[in-house]
Amino acid sequence: MANTALTRPARQVTARPAARSRSRRRGQGAAYVFLSPWIVGATVLTVGPMLASLYLSFTDYDLFDSPRWVGLDNYVRMFTEDDRYWHAVTATLEYVVVSVPLKLGLALAVAMLLNRGRRGTGLYRSAFYAPSLLGASVSVALVWRAMYGDGGVAGRVLGVFGIDVGSMVDQPRYALLTVIALAVWQFGAPMVIFLAGLKQVPKELYEAAALDGAGPVRRFVAVTLPMLSPVLLFNLVLETIHAFQSFTSAFIISSGRGGPSDSTLLYTLYLYQRGFTDFRMGYASAMAWVLLVVVGLITVLLFRGANRWVFYLGEGRR
Amino acid sequence: MSVQATVRPAAGVRRLRSVRSVLWHVAVTVVVLVLLYPVIWLVSTSFKPADEVLSRLALLPEHATGDNYRQVFGGVAGYSIWQYLGNSLAVSAGAVAGNVLSCSLAAYAFGRLHFRGRGPLFGFMISTIMLPQHVVLIPQYIIFHKLGLVNSFWPLILPKFLATDAFFVFLMVQFVRGLPRELDETATVDGCGPFRTFWYVILPLLRPAVITTSIFTFIWTWNDFFTQLIYLNDPSKFTLPLALQIFVDQSSQSAYGPMFAMSVLALVPIGLFFLAFQRFLVEGVSTSGLKG
Numbered sequence: 001m002a003n004t005a006l007t008r009p010a011r012q013v014t015a016r017p018a019a020r021s022r023s024r025r026r027g028q029g030a031a032y033v034f035l036s037p038w039i040v041g042a043t044v045l046t047v048g049p050m051l052a053s054l055y056l057s058f059t060d061y062d063l064f065d066s067p068r069w070v071g072l073d074n075y076v077r078m079f080t081e082d083d084r085y086w087h088a089v090t091a092t093l094e095y096v097v098v099s100v101p102l103k104l105g106l107a108l109a110v111a112m113l114l115n116r117g118r119r120g121t122g123l124y125r126s127a128f129y130a131p132s133l134l135g136a137s138v139s140v141a142l143v144w145r146a147m148y149g150d151g152g153v154a155g156r157v158l159g160v161f162g163i164d165v166g167s168m169v170d171q172p173r174y175a176l177l178t179v180i181a182l183a184v185w186q187f188g189a190p191m192v193i194f195l196a197g198l199k200q201v202p203k204e205l206y207e208a209a210a211l212d213g214a215g216p217v218r219r220f221v222a223v224t225l226p227m228l229s230p231v232l233l234f235n236l237v238l239e240t241i242h243a244f245q246s247f248t249s250a251f252i253i254s255s256g257r258g259g260p261s262d263s264t265l266l267y268t269l270y271l272y273q274r275g276f277t278d279f280r281m282g283y284a285s286a287m288a289w290v291l292l293v294v295v296g297l298i299t300v301l302l303f304r305g306a307n308r309w310v311f312y313l314g315e316g317r318r
Numbered sequence: 319m320s321v322q323a324t325v326r327p328a329a330g331v332r333r334l335r336s337v338r339s340v341l342w343h344v345a346v347t348v349v350v351l352v353l354l355y356p357v358i359w360l361v362s363t364s365f366k367p368a369d370e371v372l373s374r375l376a377l378l379p380e381h382a383t384g385d386n387y388r389q390v391f392g393g394v395a396g397y398s399i400w401q402y403l404g405n406s407l408a409v410s411a412g413a414v415a416g417n418v419l420s421c422s423l424a425a426y427a428f429g430r431l432h433f434r435g436r437g438p439l440f441g442f443m444i445s446t447i448m449l450p451q452h453v454v455l456i457p458q459y460i461i462f463h464k465l466g467l468v469n470s471f472w473p474l475i476l477p478k479f480l481a482t483d484a485f486f487v488f489l490m491v492q493f494v495r496g497l498p499r500e501l502d503e504t505a506t507v508d509g510c511g512p513f514r515t516f517w518y519v520i521l522p523l524l525r526p527a528v529i530t531t532s533i534f535t536f537i538w539t540w541n542d543f544f545t546q547l548i549y550l551n552d553p554s555k556f557t558l559p560l561a562l563q564i565f566v567d568q569s570s571q572s573a574y575g576p577m578f579a580m581s582v583l584a585l586v587p588i589g590l591f592f593l594a595f596q597r598f599l600v601e602g603v604s605t606s607g608l609k610g
Contacts, residue, residue, distance in 0.1 A: 028432070028433050030431060030513065031427045031431035031432070031433035031512075032427075034423045034424065034426055034427035034431065034512070034516070035423070035424055035428075035433075035439075037420040037423060037480050037481050038420065038423075038427075038443070041420070041477065041480025041481050041482045042442070042446070042481075042482075044461075045454065045458060045477055045482050046446055046449070046482065048457065049453075049454035049455075049456075049457035049458050050449075050453055050457075052457035052460075053453055053455075053456050056457070063463065110349070116342065118339060118342060118343075120343065122597070122600075124346050124350060126596040126597075126600055127353075127354065129599070129600050129603070130354065130357075130592060131353060131354075131357075133541075133588055133592055133599070134357065136541045136542075136543075137541045137543075137559065137584065137585060137588070138541075138543055138558075138559040138562045138563060138581075138584070139360070139562065139581035139582070139584045139585050140356065140357075140360075140581075140585075142565070142566070142577060142578070142581055143356050143357075143578075143581065144356070145566075146363075146574065146578075147356060147359070153359065185353070185356070189603055192600055192603045192604045193603065193604060195604065196604035196605070241448060241450075245450055245451075245452070247543070248543040248544065251547075252543075252566060255566050268452060268544075271452055272547075275455075275456055276548055281456050284456055285456050285457075287452075288450070288452040288453045288455065289453060291450055291452055291453070292449070292452075292453045295448075295450055299448065
């Protein structure tokens with residue numbers, strides 16, 4: 001008994017490093033086994049296809065005949081000759097620039113409203129989040145089409161105020177607005193993230209500000225906004241990248257056409273039409289690469305610009 | 319006297335507080351109702367007879383009817399609704415199985431094991447979270463086309479078994495890193511290799527992350543339209559979103575009722591998931607920044 005008790009710690013001391021280095025060596029090989037599905041996926045379904053689509057973007061390819069090298073033709077045509085391409089770019093930029101700030105603004109406003117520590121907050125939070133789960137579905141896009149379409153609820157409600165808009169989804173002036181409305185409707189996800197951020201703001205800061213005589217507006221601008229700025233940046237980047245890739249709502253609301261007059265022709269919808277309706281796979285690949293570069297650039301710009309307005313506690317005031 | 323003097327303002331303050339609280343609840347409830355109006359409208363319209371669908375603004379149907387549902391269960395575009403439902407279920411279940419398996423394996427390697435190139439590979443994995451899928455879409459389509467797998471469920475399920483949803487890998491890596499290291503060290507000392515450690519120690523502890531991954535994978539795949547639109551073109555393979563889209567092309571007013579009945583049916587699983595896991599879902603979003 002005494003003997004084993006004495007030897008046990010000694011054995012452990014010598015055994016531990018040995019076991020660790022043995023497990024580390026074994027871990028090397030094992031790690032690659034665990035990683036093998038991901039390695040295959042990353043090679044065959046990500047890196048390979050990225051390079052392949054870059055190559056295809058310099059070719060003419062219809063899926064059946066082999067790709068024909070055309071140099072920069074696709075890009076040149078896209079930027080100089082293709083009117084529909086520019087319609088798609090315009091519609092997408094308008095969609096992103098209008099929907100993202102509206103969505104985030106609404107998300108922040110409702111998060112502030114809910115952040116009172118009152119009873120039932122959890123239930124309301126879930127209710128506000130529900131559209132974020134439902135909104136991506138074809139079902140809800142169909143509802144949108146009917147509500148903003150001929151004889152729909154939206155037209156009738158506006159009619160009560162003497163505004164006659166008719167069928168909004170059939171008019172170039174309003175059709176994109178209905179798609180934007182569907183995006184803004186899903187503000188619940190960023191709202192939940194804002195709410196989590198608001199909970200992290202130290203109460204003492206508000207108390208100190210109130211003692212210094214700061215009113216509600218001042219407290220919002222001087223305390224809430226700076227403390228929330230990292231969360232705001234996170235939401236902004238995520239929502240912007242997300243918005244550039246929106247597809248289903250515009251597809252369903254415009255019956256897959258992007259109309260009327262290309263007003264709802266979001267970038268990915270046009271990419272789909274070129275690639276999978278016209279089978280211009282080279283052209284669609286070129287479009288995809290432009291999208292990748294633009295989204296990448298915008299992400300970098302958002303992070304660069306963030307140095308000016310994002311405030312991290314513990315970094316000290318600038 | 320002095321007692322009354324201290325009680326009276328307190329009671330006043332309390333009354334003011336409760337008035338404010340009631341006002342707050344009323345305001346929030348109104349906003350919720352306006353927000354959920356489209357969903358309420360959808361459900362109510364699915365019970366309206368054909369002549370009421372758009373002619374009346376009233377939310378509740380005057381003559382509620384199950385005709386729309388009867389028509390949908392009688393078949394849509396030549397196939398039973400159960401077929402579309404089964405297809406959607408098969409694709410979603412396959413995606414869940416794939417993501418849970420492949421992402422947890424990769425997450426254990428990234429989160430715990432030492433191997434050459436871990437840093438760069440991890441960085442690459444993170445960067446693919448933000449990658450727009452369109453840039454890999456066409457070559458992936460060509461691959462599946464050459465393999466003769468277009469118009470089958472493989473292009474929708476196979477990538478999940480290869481951990482292409484990097485976001486869930488990341489989610490699980492974060493979780494693995496939060497687990498106490500002593501647990502797997504004890505397992506190692508007890509003679510467990512990395513495989514048994516993963517199976518008996520890590521995977522059971524990963525349960526919350528596995529549940530989050532499963533719920534979101536299910537809902538996103540169930541709702542997914544783009545990928546299914548591209549890969550499935552034979553009506554017998556159609557999932558619910560694709561079958562719903564049939565109505566878009568023949569959107570005469572008479573088709574509105576059945577279309578909305580089917581829309582409701584397509585949302586039922588999401589609604590059930592939401593009711594069962596709402597806490598889980600919302601907590602998942604607020605702690606990891608998951609998109610809904």
